[in-house]
Amino acid sequence: MGRGAATFFYRNMEESDCVVVMGSNMAENHPVAYRWPMKARVNGAKIIHVDPRFTRTSAMSDIYAPIRAGSDIAFLGGLVRYVLNHERWNSDSFFREYLVNYTNAATIINAEFKDTEQLDGVFSGLMEYTEKVKEWPFNGFIGQYDNASWQYAGTAAQARGWVAATQQSGEQRVGERDRDSARPSPASPKTLPKGPPYDALVRSLLKPPPQRDETLKHAGTVFQILKRHFARYTPEMVARVTGCPQETFLKVAETILANSGRDRTTSFAYAVAWTQHTNGPQVIGCCALLQLLLGNVGRPGGGIMALRGHASIQGSTDVPTLYHSIHGYMSHPSAQQKHATLADWLASETTARSYWANTPKFMVSYLKSMYGDAATRDNDFGYDWHPKILGDHSHMPMFVAMNEGKVRGMLCIGQNPATSLNAAVERKGLRHLEWLVVKDNWVTETAAFWSKAPEIQRGEVKPQDIKTEVFFFPSAQVAEYDGSFTNTFRMLQWHFKAANPPGDCRSDLWFTHQLAKRLKKLYAESAAPRDQGFKNLTWDFDPNPAQGQEPRVTGEPDGLKILREINGYYTGDPNRHVAGFGDLKDDGSTTCASWIYCGVFPAPGKNLAANRQADPPGTRGAQLGWGYAWPANRRIMYNRASADTRGRPWSERKKWIWWDGQKWTGLDVPDFPVSKPPSARANPDRVGLDSQSGTDPFIMKDDGKGWLYVPTGLVDGPLPAHYEPLESPVKNPLHKQQWSPVLKYWKRDDNAVAAVGDARFPYAITTYRLTEHYLAGAMSRWNPWLTELQPEPFVELSPELAGEKGITNLDWVRVTSPRGSVRVKALVTRRMRPLTIDGRVVHQVGIPWHWGYMGLSVGDAGNELTALVGDPNVSIHEGKAFVCNVEKA
Amino acid sequence: MAEPMGFFTDTTVCIGCKACEVACKQWNQLPAAKGGLNSLSGDSYDNTRRLDGLHWRHVKFVEQFTPDRSEGRWLLMSDVCKHCVQAGCLEVCPTGAIFRTEFDTVVIQSDVCNGCRDCIGACPFGVIGINPASGTAQKCTLCYDRMQAGLVPACAKACPTESIQFGTIAELKKRAAARVQRLQGQGEKRAYLYGADDKMLGGLNAFFLLVDRPEIYGLPPDPKMPSRNLTSSSLWATLGAIGIGVLGLISFRHRGDRDA
16 A cells, blocks of 8 residues: 555544454554444444454454464455355446546556466466575575566556565665666666756656556456455355364354445554564455455554554654665665665655655665765765665574674664574673673663573583673663654654663663764764765764753753654744745755654744644544644545545545545545645646556555556566465365475574474464563563563463363463473463364464563563564564474473 | 442443553552562463452452353453442441541541551451551542542552443433443443442442342442341340349359258
8 A cells, every 4th residue: 555554543543443463462452442443343343353362462362263273365365255255246337436446457467467267376486596695695585476477467566665675785686677768777887867856867767657447357357356266165165174164164254254345444554463474464465455445444443453563663663673665764875775876765665656756865864864964966975975775684694693602792672582583592602792782670571681591501601601792781661761762653753851871771762862973973083985975973962061950960961853854944043943845955965864754843832743743533534633643734634535536524424534525525534635635637648646546545546546456566476476485284175285485494403494284383483562561571471560460481272272272271381482491381271272174173382472580470481482584575584483392381 | 427429330341451450559559569570370361359448449250151162251340449328447446546537438547557457357248458568457548538639549540441340320320321222232231330339338338339149349249338237146146145144143042042
């Protein structure tokens, strides 16, 4: 759909007629947000929970559908097929109008495209992967696709911004052929128009518009491809793959369809149980596909709620700690991409027909924010000083590289890798470091990896043999400094300091600020070319002397100065803030660190993140006066789709944004050019939104449509197909291809994986969190109020499996995977159940992963069992589905 | 006296998050038992097990599944002192430490309590216990201090789903009745109120919406006051006194005989 975030706001789940929670245990892990589905339920909405375990979310649902961990696409694909074949869906004018006009259903795809149904589980274009950069051979792919055949017929669609991390970084070279043929090669820079202004460059990227058949009859339309692709996802197949009884599946399907349409909307909520698979983005894509078919996107009570697992994780991808992108989801300059010059970067990263046509303005303003006055038109605004990435620098490859001695030091802030994926390998990696800085609230497992880790306690490793120098910085907590959080639906909320931190505890802001100041001093005299970026980096966050500081806690930066840097200002007058990203310029006259946040601080003294004006009780609204949501304070994205093609609300009950004859108006900020009428025609000769029509709600997409079929942006296929997890107790019942042919796997002796059906590891296992604890435990396992509520780690298993293994409740048991084993107590419960998969009984167990060897409540970490196995799009691990054995200890 | 205030706990929207337990402890400065060094109970997700002097809110977890899982429920309920209109604890307290507030709630004054434990035995719901820190009997005060300042009790404030609702008893009863009606209309025929009318100990100022028998939630179906035994025990006492008197007379007579 075009943006990497929840499409609507969780309060709006109150207006849903049906809420499907899948890939999430929302009641346990987002209890405060779960207030809104509960309100919907009190008002009569149906709540559905689809999950391997019967959890506290299931307890609060009308329908609970059990599935095997890792079979989500089979379930969702079954829903897609159910909808496509349903009489009401085919005859209701609402679905047809939404489908034909707001999605790419009518678009015709390249005739060379071959589907998984034709190639027994793989798409056309599969090829071998070879590492390209010898300094960084850690990308981990087992294969790759050339996506040239997946494109729209006659024109290659482009997607930029919120696309696969591995595509942005260039480590996956999908579509290179397409990019080369679609525009002049940057290898001959003369052909690239010069800038600024970059209008000519953007115009040079224009391609013909896609071919469409609005009758949807052409065999090459997305619609017809979908029908063929999902034909085998029958209720019988769903039951065979997922273990969910057919009648339960059908009840779910009926309920969702009955609560979708002109006057009703269904929303989905997911979290990391959809992402932590070797095909996570495809699971989410399958949900997006379903929601687009059902007309549930851009409308009140409809959409997809991406529930983030950690406070401000959304913020940390917006203003990124991601390896592959710079602020605002722009691709990080990469040694693996055609990113040699600024013009090359712009030509690679700009799409001419979507809102991304403005990319040069965002990028130049970003460079001005980085390098200030030193960034000029003549030096490409300092583009050459910007670091370039070499490949996948995300968590797993980083620890593989660490084990190979390629990483010298690590700053570890708000993370606890010593109990993270395949924990023994991560701790081994830490032992290869020269230095390690841990900044946390407590001496975590990572800070104590050299003295308290299991291998130390077992005597296998001696502390005196570890050369890593460990520094520990005690951290201030959130109420001890000013700053902002960006919550799960993109809303920034300012928080104010309530008390001083104790002792030497300092905020992350303080630490980063002080580190930057010291590094700048260190590099101040350097003449080395590679240090010029650091020398020119603007860093002006010291508070004004007049402000005064708490005598004991000195050296904190001024949070509002950082917010101003993020928001942007006019370079000629730093006191004049940029009011919104529409005002950004590509000539260096504006600066803006993160374009999507532009507008949060539109004038000095006007910090919109600190807004606390709620809508009056009892009124319908978008709560626009509370905090500030990117983009441009829109609460429901793509909300043009809440009106029909002529701009009228689909129904009185589901009114949100509409055309009043002169402009778009309603309860929210329109996610559409405000004065562009519904009748506006697409102008194929113009760039940006002028090239899109008045009925194109998905303004971040090249064609303005919601993508049912994804020609580019995902590296593992244009459509979701069911693959088994890399470790699975069963053969893929759907295809010969067992697992994703392009997944990431880091082959090491200490990262072994079980073969399909390995009798030594017969059970499916999933990992999860509990309400009472938080992540790796640094914020909960030291707190006696919480440890008394959940005092020890355990494994949940069914009485049937317990009976087979002679295990009784509270017995000590040993759970083993090919990587390691943990000793935990058994919690025998009928909330777990054996599933019948492809004709045989498969047992499934679950283990919370919160624990470790430090703190008040200690126990074996669930991640001793997990593997370094990743998804090819975003390098997320597969901690939600693998195999194990369980024995009485 | 202010209007009677209390809790209406709607168990059908409780998500078992235990925020009420933690918020209660934080506001009332109650430590974790044994410094937080607990062990797994094995009883679903309930590891604190009961209301007592250190746990004034307690979330119960009741797993109900048929062997084939064709039917399955996980009942979640946040339990608390009922603040009975006819309160057994108040009745038996020998020191007057327990009193009825202007909000019609029942509060134990720690500085007047001598730790005799009579109230513990007198409570039909088992909500009172000794706080090892103070050595006195303690239980939920319905955040008497917060109420005096016009604030909502900590647990109700923290409850994310409005399972715990605070207000005047009159208003809560209205809301609760409407909720039962709504649930019945939605097909949940088992929904009913526990302790909302005055038949149970004159009415519970903390009453509940349940969807199964009280015993399933560990609640007495028919709680009684300690004074219920007053008639029978006084009869026995009278009979005993008469018996002792008769024996006394006999012994006096014998003595008289000997004297004679």
